[in-house]
Amino acid sequence: MRNDAVNEAEIIARICAGERELFHTLILPYERTVYLTVLSLLKSEAEAEDAAQDAFVKAYRHLKTFRADSRFSTWLISIALNEARSRLRKSNRVPIESLEGFQEEHEGDFTPALLTDWREIPSEALERRELQATLRTAVEELPLIYRQVFVLRDLEERDANETADLLGISCNLVKVRLHRARMMLQKRLVPALRSLAPRRGLLGRKSWS
Amino acid sequence: MELNCKHVWRYISDYLDDSVDPELRADIERHLEHCELCSAVLDSTRNILVLTADDRTFVLPVGFSERLHARLNQEFMLQEE
Numbered sequence: 486m487r488n489d490a491v492n493e494a495e496i497i498a499r500i501c502a503g504e505r506e507l508f509h510t511l512i513l514p515y516e517r518t519v520y521l522t523v524l525s526l527l528k529s530e531a532e533a534e535d536a537a538q539d540a541f542v543k544a545y546r547h548l549k550t551f552r553a554d555s556r557f558s559t560w561l562i563s564i565a566l567n568e569a570r571s572r573l574r575k576s577n578r579v580p581i582e583s584l585e586g587f588q589e590e591h592e593g594d595f596t597p598a599l600l601t602d603w604r605e606i607p608s609e610a611l612e613r614r615e616l617q618a619t620l621r622t623a624v625e626e627l628p629l630i631y632r633q634v635f636v637l638r639d640l641e642e643r644d645a646n647e648t649a650d651l652l653g654i655s656c657n658l659v660k661v662r663l664h665r666a667r668m669m670l671q672k673r674l675v676p677a678l679r680s681l682a683p684r685r686g687l688l689g690r691k692s693w694s
Numbered sequence: 695m696e697l698n699c700k701h702v703w704r705y706i707s708d709y710l711d712d713s714v715d716p717e718l719r720a721d722i723e724r725h726l727e728h729c730e731l732c733s734a735v736l737d738s739t740r741n742i743l744v745l746t747a748d749d750r751t752f753v754l755p756v757g758f759s760e761r762l763h764a765r766l767n768q769e770f771m772l773q774e775e
Contacts, residue, residue, distance in 0.1 A: 505770045505773070506770075508766060508770075509763055509766065516754065516758065516759060516762065517749075517754055520754055520758065521752055524752070530755055531755075534755055534758060534761070537758075537762070538761070538762055538765050541762060541765075541766065542765065542766065542769050545766065545769060546769075595703065596703070597703055597706075597735045597739070598735075598738070599731055599734070599735065600731075600734055600738075601730045601731055601734050602734075603734040603737055603738045603741075605737065605741050606741055606745060608744065608745065608748055611745065611748050611750040611751060612750070616745075617750060617751050620742075620745055620746050620751045621751060621752060623746075624746060624752075639743055639746065639747055640746065640747055640752060642747075660707070660708070660713075663707055664704075664706070664707035664708070667706070667707050667710075667739055667742075667743065668703070668706070668707070668739070670739075670742055670746065671735065671738055671739045671742055674738075674742050675738050675742075678738075678742070
């Protein structure tokens with residue numbers, strides 16, 4: 486981690502000194518991160534690709550303003566978030582999403598989907614497009630405030646502090662929203678995945694119950 | 695402390711992130727030993743997180759990198775002019 490930051494600082498200095506081709510190397514580890522960040526707000530793949538490109542171009546143009554006291558990833562993701570937010574604003578898509586804030590946060594316990602015959606879905610099953618689509622839709626349909634935290638923490642693997650910085654919320658709120666997001670996914674996906682699970686085991690269980 | 699199921703559900707996320715203190719972790723694990731329901735909730739949540747985070751679930755559009763780097767090369771040229 487530390488080494489990465491040192492290497493990045495060196496690469497950034499060299500790009501600013503004229504070795505612009507190195508920008509390709511600098512952003513390589515973040516292509517997916519930036520894309521997922523904008524996709525989490527914009528939802529459309531085509532628009533997300535445009536927004537991701539614009540975000541990288543902006544990052545390149547403003548690279549000289551990057552200060553090494555913050556993480557490059559944080560800086561880059563915040564550019565991506567701004568790009569996506571400004572597209573939402575321009576097309577008036579903000580108000581609908583912000584209504585979701587009303588069902589916030591601390592009140593009440595959340596009841597997960599309850600069942601005792603859960604059978605693990607192995608990662609190999611992801612070769613099935615049906616399963617991929619079911620998972621994607623469930624994430625895309627999380628309310629925005631939960632989706633943003635979930636995407637940053639669980640898909641992009643940003644830590645709680647970085648996520649809090651990026652979203653301008655407290656670390657504690659990141660935890661609360663992440664918990665909610667995960668439980669919402671569990672509740673929604675458990676019944677859906679159960680019907681996608683291989684049949685053999687379920688029948689086996691039924692036959693001796 | 696004896697935990698009930700609702701208690702355990704409240705801490706599932708922290709438990710998965712290994713951010714509960716050792717005492718609470720031990721209480722949760724004691725509960726999980728005899729509660730089939732909570733074990734299933736924990737296992738299914740963990741499984742869902744593994745599946746959603748898998749690179750195959752959210753993939754970059756085909757040709758994304760190529761188009762991005764072509765666009766950046768254009769940008770480099772613009773700056774040279």
